[in-house]
Amino acid sequence: MMTASTRLMKLRDWVRGQAGPVDDDSPLLESRLINSLQLVELVLLIEELTGRPIRPDQLLPASFRSIRTIYENFLGGQSRPEEGA
């Protein structure tokens, strides 16, 4: 079973691989760091990391805003991912 901090690390690696050096609070969609095709890949990555499908009612703007919000809403993270990582 992957720990929350491992999932966070994999998420960070993926996002930075797509968008370059971004921090955990960078707005991924608003700043267009992630495009619509990459967004689909991101959803698949989250599902892969958690082993669970994302339900339609979980597709909320606030949850996908940044690495931090994805961590908190999907990857089992607490409120301070930098400290837990």
Next chain:
Amino acid sequence: MNPSVQSQAIKALTTVRGLHWNDSGQAALTGELARYADRLDRAFARWAASLGAEPLLPPPCLPPGVPERCGYLSSFPHHATMAVPVADDDGEDPVRSLLTPAACYHVYPTLEDSHLNRPVFLTLRATCFRNEDVFLPLERQWSFSMREVVCVGADEDVSRFLETARKTASAWCEILGVPIRLDRATDPFFDPASSPGWLMQRLLPLKTELLSDGLAIGSFNSHQSFFGETFSIRVCGQPAWTGCAAFGLERWLLALIRRHGPDACGWPDPETLA
């Protein structure tokens, strides 16, 4: 849509005085209904003028090349109606001009290669064309009237404008006695099962709709820097952001009919809006 539902919807509107429906998806308005539509539009235009909006009188078609640059033909080919001459013997492709699908597409080419040092507002009314599987009077027409107010500026200018527009339009509906709610929207064109566009719209809401009984009578849209980059419009050195508030006049009439009955003589006075 079930054909009988469609015919019932059309029959229900036959009592509306001044509405002349044609099954091609077009309506002519006469009498008090026509006067009311005009007064309502002038109220929208007065509000636009109060923001400093300059008027734009658009041609019926988008200039050749503009639909492609705006991505319209790749995103919404099923809605497009082209204007084609019957006789065109100059050897060139006659299918070049798109009948206006949304008013604001006329704005951006007029600002191409401009460098602005402050936000610019424009307003226009256009007859817009959208091909649909089913047409319904005042609700879903092949051609309809759209009043738009467009803001071209920095991102914060556009956000502020859209917020003001949402509040203003909500207040108008209260004055007119039309119940509404605001809801973020996704284009139905995008198939949730297969389209990355749908997911992006859902998670980055750039479009809010003003809904009356489920009918979108207005929308408030942020295009971010898409048109600024496409048409090289810059504000203070950065690609301009754009946003528009759009009002479908026929749908406002339908919302008023549903609330106040078929005779426009008894409807609230639009002169009080702005």
